[in-house]
Amino acid sequence: MIQGFGLGLRTDHYTDFIERKPRLDWLEIISENYMIPGGKPLHYLDRIRADYPMVMHGVSMSIGSLDPLNFDYLRQLKALADRVEPGWISDHLCWTGIDHTNLHDLLPLPYTEEALHHLTGRILRVQEFLGRRILLENVSTYVACNDDEMSEWQFIRELSARADCELLLDVNNVYVSARNHGFDAHEFIDAMPAGRVRQIHLAGHQDHGDCVIDTHDHPIRDEVFELYAYAIERLGPVASMIERDDRIPPLDELLAELDLVRKGAEQVLARRSHAAVSA
Amino acid sequence: MNASLARWQRQFMQGILTRGLPGMVRSGGAASAQRRFDIYVNAYRTRLIDALRANYPVLHRALGDDAFESLAQAYIAAHPSSCTNIRWFGDQLDTFAGKHSDLVSHPALVDLIRLEWALRGAFDAPDRALLDAAALAGVAPTAWPDLILELHPCVRLVALDWQVETLWHAAQTEGQGEPEAPLPGFHHTLVWRRGLNSYFRSLEASEAALIKGLAAAENFAQICERAVSYAADSATELAVSFLQRWLEDGLLAGSGPVTRINEQ
Ligand SMILES: [Fe+2]
Numbered sequence: 001m002i003q004g005f006g007l008g009l010r011t012d013h014y015t016d017f018i019e020r021k022p023r024l025d026w027l028e029i030i031s032e033n034y035m036i037p038g039g040k041p042l043h044y045l046d047r048i049r050a051d052y053p054m055v056m057h058g059v060s061m062s063i064g065s066l067d068p069l070n071f072d073y074l075r076q077l078k079a080l081a082d083r084v085e086p087g088w089i090s091d092h093l094c095w096t097g098i099d100h101t102n103l104h105d106l107l108p109l110p111y112t113e114e115a116l117h118h119l120t121g122r123i124l125r126v127q128e129f130l131g132r133r134i135l136l137e138n139v140s141t142y143v144a145c146n147d148d149e150m151s152e153w154q155f156i157r158e159l160s161a162r163a164d165c166e167l168l169l170d171v172n173n174v175y176v177s178a179r180n181h182g183f184d185a186h187e188f189i190d191a192m193p194a195g196r197v198r199q200i201h202l203a204g205h206q207d208h209g210d211c212v213i214d215t216h217d218h219p220i221r222d223e224v225f226e227l228y229a230y231a232i233e234r235l236g237p238v239a240s241m242i243e244r245d246d247r248i249p250p251l252d253e254l255l256a257e258l259d260l261v262r263k264g265a266e267q268v269l270a271r272r273s274h275a276a277v278s279a
Numbered sequence: 280m281n282a283s284l285a286r287w288q289r290q291f292m293q294g295i296l297t298r299g300l301p302g303m304v305r306s307g308g309a310a311s312a313q314r315r316f317d318i319y320v321n322a323y324r325t326r327l328i329d330a331l332r333a334n335y336p337v338l339h340r341a342l343g344d345d346a347f348e349s350l351a352q353a354y355i356a357a358h359p360s361s362c363t364n365i366r367w368f369g370d371q372l373d374t375f376a377g378k379h380s381d382l383v384s385h386p387a388l389v390d391l392i393r394l395e396w397a398l399r400g401a402f403d404a405p406d407r408a409l410l411d412a413a414a415l416a417g418v419a420p421t422a423w424p425d426l427i428l429e430l431h432p433c434v435r436l437v438a439l440d441w442q443v444e445t446l447w448h449a450a451q452t453e454g455q456g457e458p459e460a461p462l463p464g465f466h467h468t469l470v471w472r473r474g475l476n477s478y479f480r481s482l483e484a485s486e487a488a489l490i491k492g493l494a495a496a497e498n499f500a501q502i503c504e505r506a507v508s509y510a511a512d513s514a515t516e517l518a519v520s521f522l523q524r525w526l527e528d529g530l531l532a533g534s535g536p537v538t539r540i541n542e543q
């Protein structure tokens with residue numbers, strides 16, 4: 001069972017992981033980077049997998065799209081999972097294209113009964129095909145749909161119950177969307193079903209005042225750290241990691257940042273168990 | 280509210296592709312809906328340009344930032360992605376650049392695009408065992424004519440009108456100024472990967488012709504026939520000398536010919 005604190009595996013750090021084997025509970029890989037026939041990426045993947053547990057994180061399932069499910073993609077995903085034996089497989093609660101055009105972006109869904117119904121059937125079919133439950137991640141959004149019938153957190157809560165899937169809670173994305181849409185991030189976290197949240201993402205963003213953009217090119221900001229502490233207090237220990245996709249620093253910098261995350265979580269959990277004992 | 284999801288996705292996609300603002304979009308915050316939606320409009324193009332830059336680093340260098348971006352933007356507008364994995368975005372850039380000579384500063388760059396795409400393909404082509412010279416030594420002389428040698432799946436033969444290899448070499452040595460324009464000259468270049476490293480080398484017409492025979496799964500007798508046009512009196516010797524080179528370079532896949540002979 002994957003627990004503790006991890007990082008996203010990036011090519012910049014391949015040799016660090018192979019030569020230095022820094023202490024780390026697990027690594028997350030971007031599935032698509034290894035859904036290729038062969039060569040260097042798979043070579044390094046196998047070598048690093050020998051030393052670290054892994055989870056798989058995809059960006060192309062397009063679970064919310066109206067296009068038919070892409071079983072060719074799912075077969076490749078399953079083949080990669082057979083190779084990696086990941087703790088779990090995740091993707092995003094979004095759509096990435098329609099009419100066989102791929103926009104390669106994590107696009108927002110309308111929070112409607114129709115979308116709930118559509119997604120539930122697709123998640124059930126994917127989980128049946130993969131033979132396992134999947135984790136779905138809340139994405140950062142910048143616009144909303146006029147037809148919305150419920151909040152994002154009501155939507156996620158209801159969907160995870162109907163499809164019996166698990167959740168990847170991206171605390172930075174909650175913060176970004178809360179700022180962009182003017183909702184209370186704590187209300188979002190409060191609504192998360194504790195038993196279903198298996199993983200947490202943390203990342204940096206860019207704050208433009210009237211608009212916050214999820215960029216993954218900066219260290220985690222204080223506001224997101226605070227929200228993370230709140231989430232851990234509510235959800236208990238959840239496997240947590242930092243996502244860094246741009247302006248990637250030396251591995252030691254990320255490991256130091258991850259130490260802060262670990263210490264923060266440990267403090268919250270110590271306080272939490274203390275409160276439980278004295279209650 | 281039926282079919283709202285379909286309208287949303289089609290409007291949203293059209294908005295991104297045409298830089299419009301879908302009617303169903305609302306901002307939900309202080310910034311205007313247009314400004315918010317532009318985040319998607321721009322992120323879409325930025326991501327695809329990044330993908331092209333990753334697949335065509337030498338072209339990027341040869342064109343410079345601005346010209347590369349103009350070419351990329353035009354390609355993205357003409358060829359929206361239909362691949363699931365962004366790794367394969369840009370597979371038609373050579374044809375596109377060939378048709379839009381205003382977007383490339385020199386016609387030789389179309390050849391550079393083809394060379395880079397082949398290198399990119401060799402980089403993550405399937406892993407297969409190499410054919411061992413020792414295995415061939417065990418083949419009976421009478422079996423040689425029927426022997427079918429199999430090219431490793433990483434091997435690519437690229438026909439080029441220009442000697443663009445110079446551009447590639449110039450990009451490897453940290454650049455001082457503009458690289459010289461490539462010279463014209465039709466030839467084939469062979470691209471492959473051995474272990475984790477990718478290679479290419481330009482071929483004589485004779486070797487290219489024989490490798491075409493391998494790619495067409497011709498047997499060794501047919502390969503030797505091809506050699507006759509280049510060395511009428513010593514065709515077999517020529518074919519054998521190329522075969523030695525192919526074994527040294529790691530161009531032949533392992534399991535094929537020997538098992539096939541054993542089965543007979
Ligand atoms: Fe995330």
